[in-house]
Amino acid sequence: MxxxxxxxxxxxxxxxxxxxxxxxxxxxxxxxxxxxxxxxxxxxxxxxxxxxxxxxxxxxxxxxxxxxxxxxxxxxxxxxxxxxADIEPERPPGVQARVGRYAWxxxxxxxxxxxxxxxxxxxxxxxxxxxxxxxxxxxxxxxxxxxxxxxxxxxxxxxxxxxxxxxxxxxxxxTAPYEPSTPVADGCGSCTRCLDGCPTGAIVAPGVVDGNRCLAWLLQQPGPFPVEFREALGDRLYGCDDCQEVCPPSVRLGNRHRVDVVEIGRRTDGDVQAWVDVLDLLDADDATLLDRHGRWYVADRDPTWWRRNALLVVGNTADPADGRARATVERYRAHPNEVLREHADWAAERLDQRLRPTAP
Ligand code: B12
Ligand code: SF4
Ligand code: SF4
Structure with missing residues (x-):
């Protein structure tokens, strides 16, 4: 029929x-x-x-x-x-890395x-x-x-x-015909907050992002993380929200949505990934990491690049006197992967640098 x-x-x-x-x-x-x-x-x-x-x-x-x-x-x-969302998971204790809001x-x-x-x-x-x-x-x-x-x-x-x-x-x-809508006029006006607020100067002209400097891409791409942007990376593991967090029309209170709260509130089982414990991440094997974060884009589906990012977060944010953080970094300084070894060296140096009192 x-x-x-x-x-x-x-x-x-x-x-x-x-x-x-x-x-x-x-x-x-x-x-x-x-x-x-x-x-x-x-x-x-x-x-x-x-x-x-x-x-x-x-x-x-x-x-x-x-x-x-x-x-x-x-x-x-x-x-x-x-x-x-109109609620935000609190930053848990430990050495924690931040995840972009779109990927929570x-x-x-x-x-x-x-x-x-x-x-x-x-x-x-x-x-x-x-x-x-x-x-x-x-x-x-x-x-x-x-x-x-x-x-x-x-x-x-x-x-x-x-x-x-x-x-x-x-x-x-x-192939179905529907009536086209009319485009919306520019609403940025003279504001330049995002250009000034990008931590790496990646917005090279209005509306133009240079991927070579954008943390959101540098966190996803394979290979070494550019040395000149490692400190600017701060505590990010996946995604970067700075150019939206500084954007007045985007962060108005009224823009927060209960619909996500319902979703996030329901998920008390660890599915909300606003923060990731980086020392745990650096201890976990590939299968565990792909199971936890597999929906995130990572080049070649290779968790090596999450470990690379995590080492930089340890260097940038861990307490230099934290024994577990130090031991993890030392272990990675002997890792078979050369890129990870080099990032561990950088993290060790950065921890030392942060331990030394700064000159008055
Ligand atoms: C590649 C990609 C990236 C790359 C490159 C981003 C980029 N700016 O191009 C990286 C990995 C860096 C990235 C990061 C992010 N991404 Co992304 N990404 C994409 C993807 C897969 C393709 C985008 C693309 O084609 N870019 C190519 C260039 C040519 O596009 P463009 O920069 O938009 O260029 C336009 C403007 O320049 C404009 N334009 C031209 N002249 C002028 C002049 C002026 C004055 C202005 C203002 C604009 C303007 O016209 C150009 C052509 O459309 C899309 C999904 C998809 N299939 O489309 C998601 C997408 C764009 N990403 C998204 C998100 C959420 C993000 C992040 C916020 C995630 C995060 N928190 O880290 C960041 C934001 C970074 C940023 N400031 O752009 C959303 C954006 C939603 C939105 N409201 O805009 C998308 C649409 C995914 C989705 N389906 O929801 N992303
Ligand atoms: S996502 Fe971060 S690094 Fe990329 S343009 Fe926005 S603020 Fe800059
Ligand atoms: S911060 Fe927001 S409103 Fe201001 S220029 Fe950037 S995108 Fe436009």
Whole structure:
């Protein structure tokens, strides 16, 4: 028996469905080539600002062409889900590293799953529809901008009017026609807080992040961590929020969301990863680390790079008189991996440096 297509969900149906899943912002972008994003990817790649990143840089012709994602696409439905929680886990005792807010819990998978469900209702109406969230197939921020969700901040994030940038983004590329939204006007004005507030000067022009200096990328990339940014790394293990934490529209109290509190509050089982005990991390084997943090991106799925980051955090933040911290660093100074040995040497030196009283 041939199943008859169901009616195409209206835009209002889709918004209602998305809202019920905690998705607060919605818009529609035309399914044309993302010209500005394509130019930016190609230019930044040519200038080396991509710093070896793959992702959307791997194939700019593909990641900026919705037709390559879904042949015959007519619309891109774009969605944003908030993650700035109104409670924050306290920093536990011990040598603790900080995790970027977007990675405290997995915000991508729930969004992806909601969008897949919505895409399914569009497919039942006989159209093609594919959901993407943080996927190499499409440049999310440009779609969010074109779909009228927000403006491009000077910190390169998309800021939603009255709500800021602590949102994850996702989209549905579809052959179904929906009315495009109107882009939002710039809301940064004369503010430059993020440019001044970036600890490594990575925002080299408004809206342009140099991957070679951005801590968020340096923490993920393979190989040695650049020496000149090791102190600036401070206590970060994964992600960097500074350019959003200093952003007035993003940190307004009203932007904090109870929806995440429910999620975070429910998870008392260690799934909320706002802080990570780095000495524990440095004691754990690969399987344990991949089990704990496997949803985070790490080059080649190799926990070596988390250990590298953790050694720098020990050097930057542990009490230089902490016996366990010292013993851990000493153990790593004899590690078979040369990169880890070198980072352990740096950590040992930094602990010594911090032990010595500074000259008056
Ligand atoms: C690669 C990548 C990174 C890289 C590079 C980031 C970057 N700025 O390009 C690294 C690892 C550094 C990174 C870090 C972060 N990321 Co990231 N990342 C991505 C990914 C996979 C691709 C982004 C991309 O294509 N960049 C390429 C360049 C060309 O894009 P762009 O900088 O946005 O360039 C635009 C602007 O320059 C603008 N523009 C052009 N001219 C002008 C002029 C002016 C004046 C201005 C203001 C703008 C402007 O147009 C350009 C083209 O669109 C997307 C997911 C996806 N599939 O899209 C997530 C994504 C962008 N990341 C996200 C997040 C949350 C982060 C972090 C906050 C995580 C963290 N806490 O560490 C940081 C923020 C760092 C920062 N300030 O950008 C979210 C952003 C949500 C939002 N509200 O904007 C995304 C969309 C993931 C998601 N689906 O939610 N990320
Ligand atoms: S994520 Fe951190 S290092 Fe990267 S641009 Fe923002 S403040 Fe700078
Ligand atoms: S800190 Fe200021 S300039 Fe930077 S993104 Fe926020 S509002 Fe825009």
């Amino acid at each position: 041939v199943r008859r297509p169901e009616p195409l969900p209206t835009w209002d149906d889709i918004v209602a469905r998305a809202s019920a899943e905690g998705i607060t912002h919605h818009g529609v972008a035309p399914a044309a080539v993302l010209e500005r994003a394509r130019t930016a990817l190609l230019e930044r790649k040519a200038d080396g600002l991509h710093a070896g990143m793959g992702f959307t840089y791997r194939n700019p012709e593909r990641s900026t062409d919705p037709q390559r994602a879904v042949e015959g696409a007519q619309s891109i439905l774009v969605f944003a889900k908030p993650y700035l 819990v997995d915000h991508y998978e729930p969004l992806r799953s909601s969008l897949r469900d919505i895409a399914h209702t569009i497919r039942r109406a006989g159209h093609r529809a594919v959901a993407f969230t943080d996927d190499n197939s499409i440049v999310d921020r440009e779609v969010a901008y074109l779909g009228g969700l927000g403006w491009f901040g000077k910190n390169a994030n998309v800021l939603l009017p009255g709500a800021g940038s602590f949102f994850v983004l996702g989209s549905i590329v579809t």
